[in-house]
Amino acid sequence: MSINPQGDWLADLETIAKPSAKTGIKLDRRGFIQATLSAAGGLLVTATIGTGARRAEAAGVGEIGLFVRIESDGTTVIGARSPEIGQGVNTSLPMIIAEEMDADWASVKVEQLPFGIVSTEAEPGLTWKYGPQGAGGSTNIPDAWSDLRQVGAKVRQLLRQAAAQHWNTDLDRLSTEGGVVRHADGRRISYAALAGIAATLPWPEEAVALKSAKDYRLIGTAQGQVALREIVTGQAGFGIDARIPGALVAVVARCPYFDGELESFDATEAKKIPGVREVLVLPGPKHGQPITENLATGVAVLANDSWAAIKGRRALKIRWKPGPYGHESSESLDQQCRELLKGEGIRCRDDGDFDAARRSAAQTIEGNYRVPYVSHCPMEPQNACVHVQPDRVLIIAPMQSPSGASRVANQITGVDRFNIEVRMTRVGGGFGRRLTNDFVAEAVHLSKLSGKPIRLLWTREDDLRHDFYRPFGHHQLIATLDGRGALTGWAHRLASASKYYRRPNLKPEDMWTPEIYPDDFPAQLLANVRMEWFAVDSGMTRGSWRAPAHTANAFAVQSFVDELAVAADRDPVDFRLAILGQGQEYSYSGHGGPTFDSGRLAGVLRLAAARIGWGRKMPKGRGLGIAAHFTFGGYAAHAMEVSVAEDGSYRIERCVCAVDVGRPINRSGLEAQMIGGTIDGISTARNLEIHIAGGQVVESNFDTYPLLQMADAPEVEVEIVDSDKDPSGAGEMGIPTAAPALTNAIFAASGVRVRSLPIGPTVA
Amino acid sequence: MIKLVVNGQPREFDGDSSMPLLWYLRDHAHLTGTKFGCGIAQCGACTVHVDGSAVRSCTLPMAALEGKQITTIEGLAGERLHAVQQAWIEEDVPQCGYCQAGQIMAAVDLLKRDPDPGDEAINTLTNLCRCGTYPRIRKAIKRAAQLARAEGEQ
Ligand code: FES
Ligand code: FES
Numbered sequence: 001m002s003i004n005p006q007g008d009w010l011a012d013l014e015t016i017a018k019p020s021a022k023t024g025i026k027l028d029r030r031g032f033i034q035a036t037l038s039a040a041g042g043l044l045v046t047a048t049i050g051t052g053a054r055r056a057e058a059a060g061v062g063e064i065g066l067f068v069r070i071e072s073d074g075t076t077v078i079g080a081r082s083p084e085i086g087q088g089v090n091t092s093l094p095m096i097i098a099e100e101m102d103a104d105w106a107s108v109k110v111e112q113l114p115f116g117i118v119s120t121e122a123e124p125g126l127t128w129k130y131g132p133q134g135a136g137g138s139t140n141i142p143d144a145w146s147d148l149r150q151v152g153a154k155v156r157q158l159l160r161q162a163a164a165q166h167w168n169t170d171l172d173r174l175s176t177e178g179g180v181v182r183h184a185d186g187r188r189i190s191y192a193a194l195a196g197i198a199a200t201l202p203w204p205e206e207a208v209a210l211k212s213a214k215d216y217r218l219i220g221t222a223q224g225q226v227a228l229r230e231i232v233t234g235q236a237g238f239g240i241d242a243r244i245p246g247a248l249v250a251v252v253a254r255c256p257y258f259d260g261e262l263e264s265f266d267a268t269e270a271k272k273i274p275g276v277r278e279v280l281v282l283p284g285p286k287h288g289q290p291i292t293e294n295l296a297t298g299v300a301v302l303a304n305d306s307w308a309a310i311k312g313r314r315a316l317k318i319r320w321k322p323g324p325y326g327h328e329s330s331e332s333l334d335q336q337c338r339e340l341l342k343g344e345g346i347r348c349r350d351d352g353d354f355d356a357a358r359r360s361a362a363q364t365i366e367g368n369y370r371v372p373y374v375s376h377c378p379m380e381p382q383n384a385c386v387h388v389q390p391d392r393v394l395i396i397a398p399m400q401s402p403s404g405a406s407r408v409a410n411q412i413t414g415v416d417r418f419n420i421e422v423r424m425t426r427v428g429g430g431f432g433r434r435l436t437n438d439f440v441a442e443a444v445h446l447s448k449l450s451g452k453p454i455r456l457l458w459t460r461e462d463d464l465r466h467d468f469y470r471p472f473g474h475h476q477l478i479a480t481l482d483g484r485g486a487l488t489g490w491a492h493r494l495a496s497a498s499k500y501y502r503r504p505n506l507k508p509e510d511m512w513t514p515e516i517y518p519d520d521f522p523a524q525l526l527a528n529v530r531m532e533w534f535a536v537d538s539g540m541t542r543g544s545w546r547a548p549a550h551t552a553n554a555f556a557v558q559s560f561v562d563e564l565a566v567a568a569d570r571d572p573v574d575f576r577l578a579i580l581g582q583g584q585e586y587s588y589s590g591h592g593g594p595t596f597d598s599g600r601l602a603g604v605l606r607l608a609a610a611r612i613g614w615g616r617k618m619p620k621g622r623g624l625g626i627a628a629h630f631t632f633g634g635y636a637a638h639a640m641e642v643s644v645a646e647d648g649s650y651r652i653e654r655c656v657c658a659v660d661v662g663r664p665i666n667r668s669g670l671e672a673q674m675i676g677g678t679i680d681g682i683s684t685a686r687n688l689e690i691h692i693a694g695g696q697v698v699e700s701n702f703d704t705y706p707l708l709q710m711a712d713a714p715e716v717e718v719e720i721v722d723s724d725k726d727p728s729g730a731g732e733m734g735i736p737t738a739a740p741a742l743t744n745a746i747f748a749a750s751g752v753r754v755r756s757l758p759i760g761p762t763v764a
Numbered sequence: 765m766i767k768l769v770v771n772g773q774p775r776e777f778d779g780d781s782s783m784p785l786l787w788y789l790r791d792h793a794h795l796t797g798t799k800f801g802c803g804i805a806q807c808g809a810c811t812v813h814v815d816g817s818a819v820r821s822c823t824l825p826m827a828a829l830e831g832k833q834i835t836t837i838e839g840l841a842g843e844r845l846h847a848v849q850q851a852w853i854e855e856d857v858p859q860c861g862y863c864q865a866g867q868i869m870a871a872v873d874l875l876k877r878d879p880d881p882g883d884e885a886i887n888t889l890t891n892l893c894r895c896g897t898y899p900r901i902r903k904a905i906k907r908a909a910q911l912a913r914a915e916g917e918q
Binding site for chain 1: 779780782783784787790792795796797798799800801802803804806807809836837838840841845849852853854856858859860861862863864865868886887888889890891892893894896897898899900901902
């Protein structure tokens with residue numbers, strides 16, 4: 001298995017859509033639909049999305065392909081294939097289908113599709129039934145753009161064909177609009193009246209014509225998310241709300257030491273608690289071995305209800321043994337980074353001759369930045385309902401990677417993948433935490449061990465102390481300026497605990513790839529660029545945290561660029577624009593490529609600057625700060641106005657976020673993602689750090705891990721670029737530049753340069 | 765035996781009286797709209813009304829609820845949605861939605877105490893939202909105040 005840098009879940013998905021050795025066509029994530037379509041063989045074609053009327057005998061019901069069902073009352077039911085984690089895909093993806101099929105959005109009802117796999121019959125292997133089903137890397141919109149538009153267009157085509165049959169007329173006399181087929185002679189017939197016939201027609205195998213953008217009625221509008229009513233009335237079903245009849249609630253005491261062990265335990269008192277039914281040992285990963293199931297060994301209390309299970313766990317007496325990281329602390333990690341950076345690391349990029357640039361520089365500037373471990377802490381703690389039976393498994397859970405859940409259940413139980421039913425619920429936040437299915441694995445183990453259906457519940461303490469944390473690191477940046485203050489050389493040296501920690505099939509030489517994205521700014525814009533990485537040894541489990549390395553690296557890079565502008569006595573916006581140069585496309589090998597357009601980055605930078613009123617004279621104690629970054633195919637910039645009081649407390653007076661993610665699909669959802677990303681960035685930069693002491697996580701709940709509250713949350717003025725470029729996603733673009741824009745503004749207001757996160761409530 | 769009224773319905777509970785109201789609602793009354801976020805009264809996801817005032821149900825034991833009237837998110841709307849729910853829809857507030865039942869219950873309580881809350885009053889709300897919906901919550905509370913006034917004038 002090849003690991004896809006920056007998108008472990010993409011790698012996860014690739015194991016489903018196996019490359020085809022026989023045809024030589026690589027059925028990769030993005031390409032497999034087209035590839036299977038062009039691979040001739042009808043059998044293969046049946047394995048692609050949206051194929052065929054699902055059931056010919058269902059004529060009259062109106063199931064047209066796999067995604068659309070038109071009911072006799074005119075309701076158009078559209079299937080949503082991806083996990084809804086708050087990023088709005090259950091609205092935006094159906095909008096894409098509805099647009100191309102010309103449905104009336106007011107009559108659309110969205111239903112969550114189950115996880116679907118089908119076997120590729122041309123050779124043994126699995127592929128997606130509905131196309132990719134996951135939430136990570138901001139890929140849902142671009143994926144949907146490449147396949148779901150066809151789904152919608154094919155439904156529309158079948159409805160027109162049905163009308164042609166019905167009226168016995170030529171197809172080219174028929175147009176569609178808002179759920180109706182219109183004849184050139186003025187006659188009209190509703191989709192509902194045609195659905196029965198359309199459902200019996202063969203699904204078009206060849207691609208059909210898509211709408212031209214000028215005819216869009218829905219794409220680019222602002223729509224409220226489809227589950228609003230359910231959410232505000234308490235009816236939306238999250239994972240934690242799922243129930244399997246007869247299930248026992250499981251609460252687990254997990255080993256608090258990184259890679260530690262269970263020494264002994266006494267469950268006598270726990271078993272006395274009314275409602276406690278069973279106490280079980282939950283096996284964990286082997287020392288130092290890859291973590292492919294649950295992440296720690298534990299003792300599980302199974303009980304009739306949540307409270308009994310929680311009380312039962314409290315009553316357990318357990319002795320844990322620290323593992324090899326028993327002495328790790330935040331301080332020891334800082335020390336390790338400082339030592340490492342004295343040596344030589346792995347060169348991830350080395351353009352031109354940085355050493356020569358340094359020798360001939362008029363000025364050499366250095367900045368050192370520290371980015372702490374942070375936790376995902378989605379508002380909904382981890383949970384899963386699982387029932388393992390000898391020949392089948394049922395999983396109902398809030399997941400970002402349902403395919404991973406299916407795989408881990410297969411790994412633990414040996415039950416055939418086709419007999420593992422995976423139901424996606426609404427997800428109370430993801431942020432990357434639920435790309436890993438360790439909690440599903442726990443529930444599968446416990447159901448298998450106990451022989452009963454299990455409803456696993458994590459408390460907040462469990463969630464904060466057993467996460468796959470955002471990597472910690474020290475960044476050393478060195479730049480050279482010539483006599484006129486122009487940037488001539490750049491070195492980024494990063495010592496970090498790689499996101500790739502105890503994953504299977506990892507090669508040491510791949511460990512840097514999720515930490516430094518070598519085509520990031522200012523690579524290619526400058527002749528002499530060096531990027532160097534140093535491996536920090538830490539027992540902390542790490543993983544993908546919203547926009548992974550972009551949050552850490554954009555903070556370091558965009559802070560440092562600001563320092564350079566000061567050193568060069570240049571305006572920070574002009575200085576950045578000078579580096580970006582003439583707008584031009586550069587190659588970008590990482591996720592979000594294949595190209596990076598410096599003109600689009602300059603565009604959002606200018607837009608943010610204009611909106612905040614850049615260049616205004618500021619009163620004492622106030623300052624403007626700015627930052628811009630390219631994240632996974634999208635461009636974003638933040639500009640903030642900050643006031644710093646005498647006592648060092650600071651306030652965001654205004655906050656602008658400018659974004660170019662290509663063509664906006666749902667404006668309200670896009671704006672929400674930018675607001676949310678911005679607040680997340682501010683919250684994390686201001687307050688959040690996970691500390692380590694004695695080989696354990698120190699923080700345990702929101703009292704010590706204080707998320708931003710209303711009083712400190714600024715209004716976010718979102719500027720959306722009206723682009724006609726193909727859309728990227730939007731879930732991660734709004735976060736990376738929030739922290740550096742804030743700290744740059746703090747510097748402008750106070751002269752205090754924040755180089756270590758979190759900032760804290762005051763600046764010194 | 766503890767007797768209480770939940771969303772207008774009389775109920776009885778004879779289980780563990782140390783059980784927080786949150787778990788009674790979710791596990792025994794089958795009202796899962798009220799959410800678990802922290803269990804230590806820090807996040808507000810579990811906010812319900814007891815005798816008309818907002819409380820965090822995760823730390824409120826059943827023993828303290830004899831004779832009390834509980835309203836949960838499921839019981840907030842009458843024939844029509846409550847003005848706060850309506851405003852939440854109009855402003856498209858939720859992202860993941862997990863915190864929103866608590867946010868709404870807290871906002872309803874605020875509007876009872878202050879029918880025309882300014883930013884200062886809204887800033888006293890301490891319910892957490894991991895998705896960062898605060899700016900839209902602020903707008904929605906102001907809109908709800910308007911809607912409620914308009915309803916009152918009808
Ligand atoms: S769950 Fe009650 S305040 Fe967090
Ligand atoms: S909407 Fe997700 S936590 Fe508030």
